[in-house]
Amino acid sequence: MSNLKVTTINDKDGGSNAVLYGVAAPTGSMGFRNRILNGDCRIDQRNAGASVTITTLNGQYTLDRWNVNTNQASKVSVQQSTTAPAGFTHAALVTSLSAFSSAAGDYFGFVQYVEGFNSADFQWGTANAQAVTLSFRVRASITGTYSVAFGNSAGARSYVATFTVDSANTYETKTLNIPGDTSGTWLTDSGRGLRMWFDLGSGSTFNQASANTWTASNTLRTSGSVSLVGTNGATFYITGVQLEAGSVASPFERRDYGRELMMCQRYYYRLKSEATGTRMGSLFCDSTTVATALVSFPTSMRTRPLSLEQSGTAADYMVIAGAANPACNSVPAFGISTIDCASVNLTVASGLTTGFGGQIRAANANAFLAWSAEL
């Protein structure tokens, strides 16, 4: 076999219309290679770079699409960090807030769930299961062996892979090959197609005796893996996370910011006021004290949202309708939703005119409205 090295290939007239025969197209998809969303940690709708202590048990979202799943409150914080390796601007930083000794049943994971629609072509759970490759950049204050586990939605299939952090506080690139699972049930719809779990120090109940094998269990780590939560102040940075079909790690897939944001907004959408007086949706007045607004989402959400988040302060929101401009005296409340829009109920003390149209007006920059359809 020869190796052709040339600078240019021209057609017979010296132009650039030469046709190449026998050049095979890549076997993998050229678009949406990376099934991890916000793998480069640029999107942080919820916290805009602020550190957040994990206080919600069994799943608290931090940076977009990244979740901390634990049964112990206030043991770690997560922050979008600008301490990033070459080629990246951001990373996710997990910090241990104490020296915690995990009991057997405790669990701590930095997790991303991949929607079944986005992992269906892996064909896991069938005889045609495809191998996948996980690559990422990691920087940790504790050297040693770490675990990353893959599992299905039922928690009945697990694969624990390990990687080694060789140098403290230094970014290293890791690549792991995971064989496809030919057993179990793996969702291929809008549910949890797969779970990817970077373990932070789960207890022995979740130990897998041997890494790199599929088991019919819900395991998360090997027994010798580092427990980040066991050291107060220990840090774990990660970015450039890519999960792709095949056994070769390709370069990190660069998606434009707008596209990545929209992909994240399928799971969580935060409408921010950003300034006093901005308008956040159109409404009509049901009565002299109640108005209903309708907000369209920028992209269809994964499922119909079932809740509305807001700042927690009624006076951050106002209704402007005709000459009236009263502040709310209750926080905006969830109304009803589809995957494409949601209604918001606003209440004021008085001053509205039934039937008037109007808008939600932000009283300050703290006002926001947010809907979740996370996995």
Add this chain to the structure above:
Amino acid sequence: MIFKMLPAVEGEPQILARIDDDGKCRLTCTAEYPEFQAWVAEGNEPLPAEE
């Protein structure tokens, strides 16, 4: 944290307010919301709506 019913609106789903430990409501939801369902499964009951 507790959940409290908001006044019902005819033809609309029952909406609940989550009251955080500092007394603020940062989230409202339907009864289908998983966090509410998990809270109820622990044996809790939402407070009734104020008249």
